[in-house]
Amino acid sequence: MKQFAKNIVLFIVFTCIAYPILISISGYLLPQKLSPNINYRIGSYGHMYTRLNEAKNFKGELDVLFLGSSHSYRGFDTRNFNDLKTFNLGSSAQTPIQTNALLDRYLDKLNPKMIVYEVYPNTFTSDGVESSLDIIANDKNDLNSLEMAFEINHIKVYNTLIYGFFRDAFELNKSFSEPIKKGEDTYIPGGFVQRNITYFKHIDYPEKDEWKLNEEQIKVFESIVKRIKDKKIKLMLVYAPITSSYYKSHTNNAYFDKFITSHHAEYYNFNTMLTLNDSLHFYDSNHLNQNGVREFNKKLLELIDLNKK
Amino acid sequence: MLFNSIDFAIFLPIIFILYWFVTNKNLKAQNILLLTASYFFYACWDWRFLFLLMFSTLLDYYTGLKMCGVQDQKAKKFWFWLSIFINLGFLGVFKYYNFFADSFAEALSQLGVQINPLTLSVILPVGISFYTFHGLSYVIDIYKGRVKAERNFVDYSVFVSFFPLLVAGPIERATHLLPQIKKKRSFDYSKAVDGLRQILWGLFKKIVIADNCAFFANEIFNNSSDYSGSTLVLGALFFTFQIYGDFSGYSDIALGTARLFGIELLQNFSFPYFSRDIAEFWRRWHISLSTWFRDYLYIPLGGSSGETVMRIRNTFIIFIVSGFWHGANWTFIIWGLLNALYFLPLLLTNKNRKNMEIVAKSRFLPSPKDFFNILLTFGLTVLAWIFFRAENIGHAISYLSGIFSLDLFSVPKFPGMGKALSTILLILFFIAIEWMGRENKYAIEKIGSKVSRPLRWSFYVLIIFLIGMFLETEETPFIYFQF
Numbered sequence: 070m071k072q073f074a075k076n077i078v079l080f081i082v083f084t085c086i087a088y089p090i091l092i093s094i095s096g097y098l099l100p101q102k103l104s105p106n107i108n109y110r111i112g113s114y115g116h117m118y119t120r121l122n123e124a125k126n127f128k129g130e131l132d133v134l135f136l137g138s139s140h141s142y143r144g145f146d147t148r149n150f151n152d153l154k155t156f157n158l159g160s161s162a163q164t165p166i167q168t169n170a171l172l173d174r175y176l177d178k179l180n181p182k183m184i185v186y187e188v189y190p191n192t193f194t195s196d197g198v199e200s201s202l203d204i205i206a207n208d209k210n211d212l213n214s215l216e217m218a219f220e221i222n223h224i225k226v227y228n229t230l231i232y233g234f235f236r237d238a239f240e241l242n243k244s245f246s247e248p249i250k251k252g253e254d255t256y257i258p259g260g261f262v263q264r265n266i267t268y269f270k271h272i273d274y275p276e277k278d279e280w281k282l283n284e285e286q287i288k289v290f291e292s293i294v295k296r297i298k299d300k301k302i303k304l305m306l307v308y309a310p311i312t313s314s315y316y317k318s319h320t321n322n323a324y325f326d327k328f329i330t331s332h333h334a335e336y337y338n339f340n341t342m343l344t345l346n347d348s349l350h351f352y353d354s355n356h357l358n359q360n361g362v363r364e365f366n367k368k369l370l371e372l373i374d375l376n377k378k
Numbered sequence: 379m380l381f382n383s384i385d386f387a388i389f390l391p392i393i394f395i396l397y398w399f400v401t402n403k404n405l406k407a408q409n410i411l412l413l414t415a416s417y418f419f420y421a422c423w424d425w426r427f428l429f430l431l432m433f434s435t436l437l438d439y440y441t442g443l444k445m446c447g448v449q450d451q452k453a454k455k456f457w458f459w460l461s462i463f464i465n466l467g468f469l470g471v472f473k474y475y476n477f478f479a480d481s482f483a484e485a486l487s488q489l490g491v492q493i494n495p496l497t498l499s500v501i502l503p504v505g506i507s508f509y510t511f512h513g514l515s516y517v518i519d520i521y522k523g524r525v526k527a528e529r530n531f532v533d534y535s536v537f538v539s540f541f542p543l544l545v546a547g548p549i550e551r552a553t554h555l556l557p558q559i560k561k562k563r564s565f566d567y568s569k570a571v572d573g574l575r576q577i578l579w580g581l582f583k584k585i586v587i588a589d590n591c592a593f594f595a596n597e598i599f600n601n602s603s604d605y606s607g608s609t610l611v612l613g614a615l616f617f618t619f620q621i622y623g624d625f626s627g628y629s630d631i632a633l634g635t636a637r638l639f640g641i642e643l644l645q646n647f648s649f650p651y652f653s654r655d656i657a658e659f660w661r662r663w664h665i666s667l668s669t670w671f672r673d674y675l676y677i678p679l680g681g682s683s684g685e686t687v688m689r690i691r692n693t694f695i696i697f698i699v700s701g702f703w704h705g706a707n708w709t710f711i712i713w714g715l716l717n718a719l720y721f722l723p724l725l726l727t728n729k730n731r732k733n734m735e736i737v738a739k740s741r742f743l744p745s746p747k748d749f750f751n752i753l754l755t756f757g758l759t760v761l762a763w764i765f766f767r768a769e770n771i772g773h774a775i776s777y778l779s780g781i782f783s784l785d786l787f788s789v790p791k792f793p794g795m796g797k798a799l800s801t802i803l804l805i806l807f808f809i810a811i812e813w814m815g816r817e818n819k820y821a822i823e824k825i826g827s828k829v830s831r832p833l834r835w836s837f838y839v840l841i842i843f844l845i846g847m848f849l850e851t852e853e854t855p856f857i858y859f860q861f
Contacts, residue, residue, distance in 0.1 A: 070398060070565050080835060087839040088846065095847065102796045103803075106847045224849045 089231045096232035097241075107228045109206045109236070112247040115142055115161045116256040117207040119247045123258065124158060130180040131156050133373065135260070136171070137187025138163045138200075140309040143356050144187065147259030149366035153373070157260030159187065160204060164197035165290040167204055170217040172293065174208070176300070183303040183373070186293075188336075189355075190280040190308075190325045193287065201226045205233045220285065266359050269351040274318030280325055287328075294332045303376065308338040310365055311355035312347040316340045335376065343368055379422040381631045382584055389419070394638055398565055405562050409532050412639065416541035420505075423545070427503035430468065435538045437464055438513035442520050442527035442534075458521045462514065469510050472502055477706030505545035507703060511670055512538050516552045518674055525552045533559050540641070542632040546625070548646040548666035555643070563640035572823065573637030575838070579822045580630025582841050587623030587808050589850040590801045591616040598792060599767055602777045607786035610777060612798075617767045618760045619805050622651065625664070630820055649816045651759070651809075652737050654751035656720040657730035659759060667703070671696050682725065693725055694718045704766070709774060713765040720758050736816050804848065 096107045112118045120142070132153040135145040141159025156179055158171055168186070192200075201221050205214060210233045218226045236242055249256045253265045297304045306329055316322065322340075329336050343364060345351070350361030357365055379385045393415045401407035421428050441461035445454050479495040486493055516537070519525045528534040536559050543550060598605055598613025605613070629646035636643045650662035660668050672681075679692045694715070701714020724730040737752065738744040744752065761778075768774035792798070815821035822841075826834035 070567075073565070073567050073570055076571070080838075083832075083835050084839050084842060087836060088843055091839065091843040092846070095843075103800050104847055105797065105800070106849060224846055228846060 089235070092228050092231045093235035096228075096235070106225045107232050108202045108225055109229050109232050110202070111206045111242060111245055113203065113206065115139060115159075115203070116247060116249075116251070116254065116262050117160050117203050118245070119249070119256050120158065120160075120260045121208045123260065124156065124175050124179065127156065127179055129154070131182065133183045133185055134179055134181035135159060135185050135187065136163070136168050137307075137309070138189050138192050139356065140189050140311075141187040142260055142262050143264060144309045144362060144365060145185065145369070146257065146261045146263070146359075146362050146366055148257065148261070149363065150370055150373070155259060156181075159260065160200055162192060162195060162197075162200040162203075164192045164195050164200055165286045165293055166197045166217055166220045167200040169289050169293055170201075170204060170213050172296065173213040173216075174211075181302060183305065183376070184297055185305045185307055185369070185373070186297075187307050187309050188290075188329055189311075190282070190319070190322075193282040193290065193325075194280055195283065195286070196223065197221050197286070198223050198226055202229050205229050210234055210237055220289070263359060264352055264356070267352045268348050268358065269312065269353055270348065272314065272354070274314055276318070277320050278318055279321050280319055282325075282328065291332065294334055298334075304334045305372070305376065306332070306334050306336040307369070308336075308340060310339045310343055310345050310350070310357060310361065312351050313340070313345075314347055315354045337369075337372060339365060339368070379419055381628065381635075382581060385422070389415075390635065390638075397639055402565070405560075406532070408563065409536050409559060412536050412540060413532055416536070416539040416544055419541040420539065420544055423504045424501075427506075430503055430506070431509060431539060434465065434468065434509060434513055435535050437461060438517055438538070439528070439531055439534045441517060443529070445517070445520050446527035454521065458517060461517045465510050465514055465517075469506060472506055474702075474706045508547045508549055509538055509544065511549045511667075515549070515670060515674060519552055525556070528552070528556060530560070540636070542635040543643055546628050546632070547664075548629060548632065548644045549670050550644060550666070555641070558641050566640060569637050569640065573634040575822060576630045576634030576637065576820050578634075578838060578841055579820055580627045580632075580634060581845055583623040583627030583630065583808070585627075585845050585850070586804055586848045588620045588627055590804065590848055591620035591623065593850065594792070594794065594798050594801065595620050595767070597794070599777070602773070602780055605780070605792060606788045606790065607781045607783045608788050609790040609792050610781045611786070612790045612792075614760050614764050614767075614777075614781070616798075616801075618651075618756075618763050619808075621763065621766070622647075623808075633820075645819060648819075649736065649812055649821075651756055652752055652813070652816055653755050654733045654737055654748055655724055655729070655755055656717065656758065657724045658733040659755055660717070660721070661734075667700065671700055675699060682730075686726070689725060690722065693721055697721065708771050709765045709768050712771060712774070713762050716762045716765060720762070739817060800848075804844070807844075 092107065095104045096109060101108070133150065133155040135141050135147075135155065135157040137159045139159065139161050141163070142157050143159075145155070145157050145159070147155045147157055158175060158179075160167060160171070163171075198221060201217055201223075202225065204217070205226070206229070208214075210230060214230055214233070218230045247256075253267070255263045255265075257263055294304065308326075308329070322338075326336070326338055345357075345361055345364060350357055350364065352358040379389060393411070396411055397408060401411050417428060417431075420431060438461055441457045444457040448454050448457070483493050483495040516525070516528075516534075520527050528537070533556065537550070537552060537556050540550075540555070540559075595613055595617040598609060599617065602610060602613070626647035633643050633645070644666045646664060646666050648662040648665065650659050653659035653662055676682075676692055676696045679695060680688050681692060682689050697714040697718035698711055699714070701710040701712070701717075704710040704713075721730065724732075737748050743749075764777050765771075765774045768777055811825070812821045815823060815825055818824050822837075826837050
C-alpha cells in the first residue's frame with residue numbers, strides 16, 4: 070500500500086508537469102479544431118485587450134467606473150458624461166465572477182468615487198465561461214485568474230489559463246497590437262466601443278421565457294456589492310435597455326428587479342424608465358445603437374448628477 | 379452520480395481509503411462499507427428507488443433461503459416461481475407496461491377500434507434490468523442446485539448492489555462474485571494499478587470517443603431527412619463507435635473500480651469490432667448478458683442441440699429477447715431479429731464456433747481474408763445499430779433508404795464538419811490502440827509494460843491530455859443506464 074500511495078503521488082506530480090507542457094505545445098502549434106478545449110483568442114471581440122491596456126496605464130482617480138457585460142461597453146459612452154472622469158471596464162458576457170476578478174485587479178488602480186454596475190439577468194444565468202476566456206486571453210494572468218478558474222470550474226477555462234500562463238511567461242503577446250477599428254466597431258478611449266449606426270428589424274418573441282439565476286453568480290454578486298459598500302464607493306445598479314419585445318418575452322422581470330433591490334443599493338431599470346423604439350434605438354435584440362446610447366446616457370447622467378447632490 | 383463526474387472522483391478515493399485503512403482488518407466491516415457506499419451511490423440517482431432495490435434484494439435472499447430449506451419439490455417450485463414472478467413483474471411494470479398498452483391500443487386501432495390506453499407515468503429505475511438479472515440468476519442457480527443459498531444478508535446484498543456494477547453491469551453470477559465477497563481480501567499492488575489503468579482507458583473511451591461521437595450521431599440521426607446518403611453512413615459509424623465507447627468504457631471503469639477493492643468482475647467486452655463473424659461478435663459484445671441468456675434461456679430451451687427447426691427457434695428467441703431486454707421499443711426487437719438473421723447461416727453450416735481466438739494472434743496484421751471478414755462483420759453490425767439508435771421503425775427505414783440513395787458517394791456535409799475531422803482522428807488512434815492491445819483483457823493493459831516508467835507514464839498523461847482536450851463540457855449519462 071505504501072508503494073501504491075508513493076507512486077500515486079509521484080504520478081500526480083508527473084502529470085502536473087507533463088499536462089501543462091502538452092497543453093502549451095498544442096495551444097501553440099495546433100489549430101483550434103484540434104485543440105477544442107483551449108480557446109485563447111487575444112483581441113477577439115469587444116476590444117478587451119485595448120481596454121485593459123488602457124486601464125493598466127491609467128493614473129489618477131475616476132469619478133465613475135462602469136462595469137458589466139457588452140451592454141456596458143456598448144452602452145456607456147464615456148464621451149457623454151461631460152466633465153466626469155469615467156472609464157468603462159465592461160467585457161463580453163461579464164458575469165459577477167469576472168466582475169469580481171476585474172475588481173481584484175483594477176479597483177485600487179482606478180480608484181473610482183462611484184461605480185455604475187450594469188446588471189443584465191442573462192449574465193446571472195450564465196456559467197461565465199465565455200467571459201473568463203476573454204479576460205484570460207486579453208489580460209496578464211495571476212492568482213486572481215486562478216481563483217476565477219476555480220469558481221468557474223470548467224475544463225476549457227483551466228486549459229486556456231494554463232496556455233495563458235505559458236504565453237505570459239514567454240511574453241508571446243508582446244508584439245500584439247489591436248486595431249482601433251475592427252469591422253463595424255471602433256474603440257473609443259475610456260473603454261467604450263462604438264458600433265456603426267444600424268437599425269434593428271423588430272421581431273416578436275412568441276415563446277415566453279424565465280430568467281433562471283445561477284446560485285454561484287448570486288453569491289459572488291452579493292460579495293461584490295458588499296465589497297464596494299465596504300470601500301465606501303457609491304454604487305448604482307443599472308439594468309440597461311434591451312428591446313421591449315425581448316424584455317417582455319421574459320415572465321419574471323419583476324422577480325429580477327426585486328432580487329436586485331434587495332441588496333439595498335440604488336437600482337434603475339431603464340427598461341421601465343425609458344421609452345425607446347426597438348427599431349430606431351437598437352442594432353440587435355439587446356444592444357443599443359448610437360442613437361439609443363445617447364438617450365440612455367442622457368438619462369443616466371441626470372441620475373448621476375442627482376446622486377452627487 | 380456518474381462515473382465521469384467530479385462527485386465520483388471524490389466518492390471513490392474516500393471509499394478506497396476507508397476500505398483499506400479503516401475496515402481492512404475486518405471482512406464484515408469491509409462488506410458493510412461496500413454496501414453502505416453502494417446504497418449511497420444508488421440513492422444519488424433517486425433515493426426513492428433504493429427501496430425497490432432493497433425489496434428486490436430481500437425477496438431473492440428470502441426465497442433463496444426458503445428454496446434451500448425445504449425438501450418438498452412443490453414448495454421449492456412455489457418459492458422459485460414466486461421470485462421469478464415478482465422480479466419479472468417489477469421489470470414488466472416499470473419497463474414494459476406502457477409499451478404493451480400502447481402496442482395493444484395500436485393493434486386495435488388497426489382493426490378500427492379506438493381505445494385510450496391507460497399508461498403509467500413512471501420513470502424507469504436506473505439499473506433495474508441489471509440487478510433483476512443478478513437476482514434471477516441467483517434464484518435459478520439455487521433452484522438448479524448449482525449454488526447454495528447465501529445466509530449472510532450483507533454479503534448477499536453486496537453481491538446484488540456492489541456499486542461498480544449496480545447500474546449497468548456486468549451482470550454477475552453468484553458462483554463468480556459471492557465467493558469473492560465472502561473471502562478475506564488483501565491489498566494487491568499490481569491489481570490496484572491495473573484497476574486504475576483500466577479506469578483511465580474507460581474514461582478515454584467514454585469521454586473522448588463516445589461523447590464526441592454522440593454529438594455528430596445525434597445531429598445526423600435527429601435530422602436524418604436533411605442529409606445525404608454518405609452523411610448518413612458517417613452518422614451510423616459515429617453511433618457505432620459511440621455505443622461501443624460508451625458501454626465498454628463504462629464496463630472498463632466498473633471492472634477497474636472493483637479491482638481497486640480486490641474484486642474481479644466478469645469481462646464484458648473483448649474487442650468486438652475485430653470479430654470475423656457475428657457469432658464471434660456476440661462472444662465479444664456485452665459478454666455477461668450474452669452468456670446470461672445462453673445459460674438461463676438458450677440452453678434450457680435446448681440450445682444448439684436437437685432438430686434444425688428447434689435450433690432456429692432457439693436462436694430467434696434468444697436474440698429477440700436480448701433485443702427486448704434493451705428497451706420497450708420495436709426497434710430493439712428488430713435489432714435482435716436482424717442479428718438472429720446474421721447468425722443463422724453460421725448456425726446452419728455449423729460455423730458459429732469457428733473463430734474462437736482473437737484475430738491475428740501473435741501477428742501484427744490480419745490476413746487479407748480475416749481483414750475482409752472483419753470489415754464485413756463490422757458493416758453488418760453498423761447496419762443493425764441503425765435500428766438500435768432510430769426513434770422508431772419508420773425512422774430506421776427512412777434512414778436506411780436515405781443511405782441507399784444516389785448521393786451515397788457524395789462528400790458528407792453537416793454542421794461541425796471541422797470538429798468531426800478531429801473526432802475521426804481520435805477514432806483512428808483508438809482503433810490503433812485497441813488493435814495493439816487486442817490480446818489482453820483491455821487495450822492498454824500491457825501497452826508500455828516493457829518500457830521505462832517515464833515513457834509509460836507519458837503515455838498515460840497523453841491519454842489524460844486527450845481527455846482534458848476533448849472533454850465535452852456537460853457530463854453525459856451512459857447509454858446503458860436507460861436499460
